[in-house]
Amino acid sequence: MSEQKQPDQSRRDFLTKGATAAAGLSIAPGVLLFGAVNARPADQAVTDQVRWGMLVDTNKCANGCDACVTACKKENGWGEQSGDESHSNELQKSQWIRKVELRHKQTGFAHSLPMMCQHCEHPPCADVCPTGASFKRADGIVLVDKHICIGCRFCMMACPYKARSFVHEELTHQRPNAPRGKGTVEACTMCVGRVDAGLRPACVESCPSQAILFGDLKDPNSEISKTVAKYASTAIRPDLGLNPGVRYQGI
Amino acid sequence: MASVAAKKVQFLETGLSSGFWLLLGGLGLLVLFGLGAHYQMEHHGHWISGMNNQIVWGTPHVFAIFLIVAASGALNVASISSVFDKKVYKPLAPLSGLLAIALLLGGLSVLVLDLGRPERLTVAMTHYNFKSIFAWNMILYNGFLAIVAVYLWTMMERKMNGYSKPVGFAAFIWRLMLTTGTGSIFGFLVARQAYDAALLAPMFVVMSFSFGLAVFMLVLMAAFRWTGRPLGDVMVKRLKNLLGVFVAGVLYFVLVYHLTNLYATEHHGVEAFVLRDGGVYTQIFWFGQILLGSLLPLALLYHPATGSKRGAIVAAALLVILGGFAQLYVLLIGGQAYPLVLFPGYEVSSGFSEGVVNSYSPSLPEVVLGISGIAIAGIMVTIAVKVLRFLPVSLADEVVDPHYAPKA
Amino acid sequence: MAMNGLARLLRLAAGAALVLTLSAPASAVPLPEIPEAKGEHCVEDPAVMRKKHMDYLKHQRDETMHQGIRTTKYSLKQCLECHAPVKESGQAVAQEESGHFCKNCHVYAGVKIDCFECHATRPEGNANFHPMVTPGGVSLNKARDDSGALLNRVAAAHSEQAGANQ
Numbered sequence: 135m136s137e138q139k140q141p142d143q144s145r146r147d148f149l150t151k152g153a154t155a156a157a158g159l160s161i162a163p164g165v166l167l168f169g170a171v172n173a174r175p176a177d178q179a180v181t182d183q184v185r186w187g188m189l190v191d192t193n194k195c196a197n198g199c200d201a202c203v204t205a206c207k208k209e210n211g212w213g214e215q216s217g218d219e220s221h222s223n224e225l226q227k228s229q230w231i232r233k234v235e236l237r238h239k240q241t242g243f244a245h246s247l248p249m250m251c252q253h254c255e256h257p258p259c260a261d262v263c264p265t266g267a268s269f270k271r272a273d274g275i276v277l278v279d280k281h282i283c284i285g286c287r288f289c290m291m292a293c294p295y296k297a298r299s300f301v302h303e304e305l306t307h308q309r310p311n312a313p314r315g316k317g318t319v320e321a322c323t324m325c326v327g328r329v330d331a332g333l334r335p336a337c338v339e340s341c342p343s344q345a346i347l348f349g350d351l352k353d354p355n356s357e358i359s360k361t362v363a364k365y366a367s368t369a370i371r372p373d374l375g376l377n378p379g380v381r382y383q384g385i
Numbered sequence: 386m387a388s389v390a391a392k393k394v395q396f397l398e399t400g401l402s403s404g405f406w407l408l409l410g411g412l413g414l415l416v417l418f419g420l421g422a423h424y425q426m427e428h429h430g431h432w433i434s435g436m437n438n439q440i441v442w443g444t445p446h447v448f449a450i451f452l453i454v455a456a457s458g459a460l461n462v463a464s465i466s467s468v469f470d471k472k473v474y475k476p477l478a479p480l481s482g483l484l485a486i487a488l489l490l491g492g493l494s495v496l497v498l499d500l501g502r503p504e505r506l507t508v509a510m511t512h513y514n515f516k517s518i519f520a521w522n523m524i525l526y527n528g529f530l531a532i533v534a535v536y537l538w539t540m541m542e543r544k545m546n547g548y549s550k551p552v553g554f555a556a557f558i559w560r561l562m563l564t565t566g567t568g569s570i571f572g573f574l575v576a577r578q579a580y581d582a583a584l585l586a587p588m589f590v591v592m593s594f595s596f597g598l599a600v601f602m603l604v605l606m607a608a609f610r611w612t613g614r615p616l617g618d619v620m621v622k623r624l625k626n627l628l629g630v631f632v633a634g635v636l637y638f639v640l641v642y643h644l645t646n647l648y649a650t651e652h653h654g655v656e657a658f659v660l661r662d663g664g665v666y667t668q669i670f671w672f673g674q675i676l677l678g679s680l681l682p683l684a685l686l687y688h689p690a691t692g693s694k695r696g697a698i699v700a701a702a703l704l705v706i707l708g709g710f711a712q713l714y715v716l717l718i719g720g721q722a723y724p725l726v727l728f729p730g731y732e733v734s735s736g737f738s739e740g741v742v743n744s745y746s747p748s749l750p751e752v753v754l755g756i757s758g759i760a761i762a763g764i765m766v767t768i769a770v771k772v773l774r775f776l777p778v779s780l781a782d783e784v785v786d787p788h789y790a791p792k793a
Numbered sequence: 794m795a796m797n798g799l800a801r802l803l804r805l806a807a808g809a810a811l812v813l814t815l816s817a818p819a820s821a822v823p824l825p826e827i828p829e830a831k832g833e834h835c836v837e838d839p840a841v842m843r844k845k846h847m848d849y850l851k852h853q854r855d856e857t858m859h860q861g862i863r864t865t866k867y868s869l870k871q872c873l874e875c876h877a878p879v880k881e882s883g884q885a886v887a888q889e890e891s892g893h894f895c896k897n898c899h900v901y902a903g904v905k906i907d908c909f910e911c912h913a914t915r916p917e918g919n920a921n922f923h924p925m926v927t928p929g930g931v932s933l934n935k936a937r938d939d940s941g942a943l944l945n946r947v948a949a950a951h952s953e954q955a956g957a958n959q
Contacts, residue, residue: 179860221430225437225738232737236728249727249735258576264519265512271861279858280911282508285501287441288519294576296725296737299438300501303430306889308913310870315911316430317501330861370727374575385728 174330185255185274185379186324187351188338189358189367190247192384194345197235197246205340206231206250209325211309218305228299228314230322231337236385245384248337248346251276251297251322252370252378259289259298268319274351274379275324283318290319294371297321324379351379394476394784396541396774399612408611408767412760419757422750423498431501434751439743440721445499447713448755451596452492452762453526453567454589455709457560458597460485460533462624463540464560467553473623473785476777477605478553482537483766483775484601485560486530491762493526495755518569525563532556541774564593571716578655579720584645588638592709595631599705602628604766606699608776617782618693619789625698629686632705636679639712658723658742659715666719669711678708718745825901828878828886828894835875836866846872850908869912877915888914 174180207213212228219227231250237243253276259268260276267283270276278289278298290298298321305315311327314320325335333339338348349358361367367381399405426434436443463481466474497503513520536556539549568589574580602624609616643660646652659670682701684691691697722743727733733740770776782789835842837849849867856862865871876894877885886892888909895914899906 174861176863176865179856179862222432223437225439225744226432227438229438229737232735232739234728234733234735234739236731236733238731240730258574260514261516262519262573263514264517264523265509266514266517267512269859271859273861277858281854281858282505282512283502284505284509285503286519287501288517288570290438290441291721292574292576294725295727296439300431300441302432302437304910306914307887308911310873310913310917313911313913318911319501326861327863330863371576 174332176330180271180273180330182272182274183352185351186253186329187274187349187358187379187381188253188324188335189347189361190380190382191345191347192245192247192382194343195246195248195341196343196345197244199246199342200233201340201342202248202337202346203231203233205336206322209309209328209336210312210314210323211307212312212314212320218307219301219303222302226300226302228301228320230299230320247382247385249295249297249370250337250380251324252295252376252380253322253324255377255379256375258292258294258374258376262288262292264288271326275326275329276321277323277326278319278321280313280315280318280320285317285319287319294374294376395778396476396479396776397778398772398774399608399770399776401771404611405767405771409764412763412767415760416757416764418753419495419498419760422753422757423503425750426499426754427503433748435746435748436751437743437745439738440718440745442717442721443745444718444747444751445495445754445758447710447717448758449492449495449499450567450717451709451713452488452495452758454564454593454713455596455600456485456488456492456593457529457564457567458593458595459488459601460556460560461594461597462601463536463553464557467550468557473620476780476785477601477620479537479540479775480605480608480770481601482533482540482556483769484604484762485533485597486537487762487765487769488597488600489526489529490765491758491760494761495758498754518566518573522563522566522570525559525566529556529559529563532559560593561590564590567593571720576725577720577723578652578726579659579716579723582642582645584638584642588635588642591631591634591638592712595628595635595705596709598624598628598631599702599709602702603699603706606695608770609780612776614776615779615781617780617785619782619786620780621695621698622693625686625692625701628702628705629683632679632683632686635712636675636683639674639679654726655720655723659719663719663722663742666715666722670715670719673711674708674715677704678711679705682708721745822901825897826892827897828876828892830894831875836871869908870916873914874916885915 203213207215207230210230212219212230231248233246234249235244235246253274254270255274257268257270257276260266260270263269264286265282265284267279267281268276268289269279285300287300290300298319300319301314301316303316308314312323325333325337328335334348338346347358347361349356351359351362353359354363362381365383367383368385369376369378369381370385434443460481462474463478463485465471466478497506500506509523513523515521532552533556536549536552539545539547539552565586568586571580572582572585602621605624606616606621608614643656646656659666661667663670682704685697685701685704686692722745724738724740724742727739777784837845842849850869850872853862853864853867854869857868872895873885878892878894879885888896893914895906895908
């Protein structure tokens with residue numbers, strides 16, 4: 135029983151072989167694969183030929199809707215989906231993604247958007263991390279290597295987006311695809327396991343109004359690249375010059 | 386080196402008295418409580434603390450950073466004697482070095498015991514991210530311990546005395562780098578309104594002068610009183626004048642820091658928060674840091690009626706320490722309590738404390754852990770002066786000042 | 794290089810300790826009950842796995858974490874896929890329940906595992922759907938050595954090696 139084939143593997147093989155498949159190949163309702171070029175074989179390392187990004191259209195994002203948050207909780211097993219953080223108070227519980235309601239002070243214009251790790255090109259969390267546990271993968275996904283995280287929380291001090299949480303108590307019943315545990319810092323992983331398997335992040339999949347676009351910012355033919363080239367979009371706190379991988383339209 | 390020094394200063398270990406055991410026992414108990422608090426926090430997780438995902442650094446960090454800052458400041462007296470060649474301070478130099486090491490170890494203990502995964506300290510020592518100011522600080526701390534240990538050796542081993550000046554100089558440079566590094570932990574945080582200022586690094590250096598000297602004076606006066614050794618007014622007066630200068634220096638930096646922020650509209654929000662609307666943080670700033678921690682000690686130290694009284698000087702040093710804690714509390718916790726500005730011009734709300742002042746109240750385990758850091762430093766000093774000759778036998782005026790002539 | 798030498802020394806010491814423990818009178822501490830695994834054989838020889846599973850796991854962990862390499866051969870998820878015994882309910886045994894493969898042996902050896910502070914301790918869902926757990930695979934498993942005999946074989950191999958090293 136050397137290399138076992140996981141269910142995903144066959145999908146990957148299929149994609150690799152059918153490398154001519156166009157972007158946005160749909161293999162089942164609700165499961166959208168985004169192009170063969172993105173499906174990397176399991177034994178190959180990520181490269182910087184790709185930069186994963188998201189584009190949130192806040193005009194489409196509905197006030198009060200939190201489908202993305204619910205989907206993230208389910209996918210990664212946090213919040214009420216974990217049932218474990220019962221000792222932590224509201225301020226201590228983890229929050230990987232949140233919906234922020236905005237109202238302009240002068241004009242009264244109100245809208246809403248999801249906030250999560252912005253997967254910066256120059257992540258301050260990775261800069262300050264003493265052990266290198268906070269790092270950016272070659273394809274632009276910012277992660278915490280919980281194996282070497284000592285729980286100093288300096289990254290949380292440095293993050294301009296409040297995107298990170300510290301696990302304040304012992305956890306059990308984690309999801310196999312989303313390890314998380316006491317004494318370490320965690321945040322949105324852009325559903326890295328799904329992305330590596332050629333799928334889109336859970337929040338993207340779950341949005342009822344398709345307000346979040348996911349794709350490769352370095353591929354000029356990807357839908358996200360075409361959209362950011364055509365319409366105005368911006369980062370949150372662009373003044374910091376961090377060039378986040380998550381961009382927003384309509385703010 | 387013209388031997389003006391009238392008498393050779395003698396050093397001697399402290400004796401074995403019931404007071405020694407009492408002090409050791411008391412401090413030991415505090416350390417034990419601290420370890421208990423650490424165990425609780427480690428076993429249950431940080432939910433038993435007052436810290437949360439908004440206030441990620443709490444009371445333990447206030448204690449730890451105070452101790453680390455005071456550590457480098459405690460070395461000042463030794464630096465003045467060897468780097469600036471002030472012979473008067475020479476008898477105090479060994480205690481100064483000892484206190485520097487003890488305070489640093491006390492502070493680091495608190496920092497380590499508060500980690501989410503303290504058992505991974507080895508990871509922190511084997512995985513270095515050289516872009517992290519935190520990783521640099523670890524090198525600075527360890528280097529400081531090593532250099533000061535060598536410095537003590539050159540001072541206390543007669544054969545090595547000749548090297549004491551260059552080593553002392555190296556220690557002085559290193560301690561400046563160390564406090565710059567500590568200040569930069571906050572100065573480099575671009576995202577937070579209260580930090581992100583290059584001024585924080587030099588401000589921390591001056592803070593270390595002040596807090597470190599205050600601690601040093603208290604330890605010196607307590608040690609001499611409890612061991613019945615004479616400590617003359619000449620020495621005390623010199624130290625207290627120096628303390629006054631440092632306290633005024635810190636006040637100056639605080640003034641510049643706030644004036645700069647007040648000038649920039651971008652920072653008006655955080656300034657209004659600290660100076661006017663911040664509730665407990667505003668009170669701690671005005672009453673703790675400014676009034677009790679700076680103005681009152683200045684008055685006590687310089688007013689003719691109190692300036693020469695031992696009690697008033699002790700009170701002033703205690704107040705400076707209190708003010709130091711207040712200052713770090715406002716900076717550290719107040720700085721995190723003020724919400725991050727993500728969407729200028731918008732009112733924001735979310736289920737994750739968006740745009741609201743973050744709440745924090747220190748929990749018992751945090752305070753106990755913090756105090757244990759002080760106790761760890763205290764134990765180290767108590768034992769060290771017992772087994773090695775750190776303390777001069779006498780600092781009476783005629784020993785300290787070669788030109789001293791008793792008034793006829 | 795020095796680190797390598799040290800690691801080797803430590804491993805040797807650990808090996809020696811294991812042999813000592815195992816060669817102690819059998820009555821002292823009962824050998825751990827090692828639950829049956831699915832599939833015909835492990836990804837490496839069991840004797841090798843016993844000695845090196847932590848190295849394989851650690852190597853894999855760093856590659857997966859930092860480079861996104863998601864081969865399954867040495868992944869923790871895959872270990873559990875085969876080694877987590879399935880209860881009658883169809884769900885696998887979790888760490889906190891009795892009979893967990895990793896825990897049973899680690900408790901016996903007195904070595905703390907850090908994996909399950911964060912990682913799921915069992916595969917999700919009904920493991921019977923797994924290709925390696927088809928009825929045929931399960932029946933093949935029955936032919937395997939029982940766990941005690943296996944452990945003793947490893948112990949013997951260790952003491953031979955220890956003898957050769959002296």
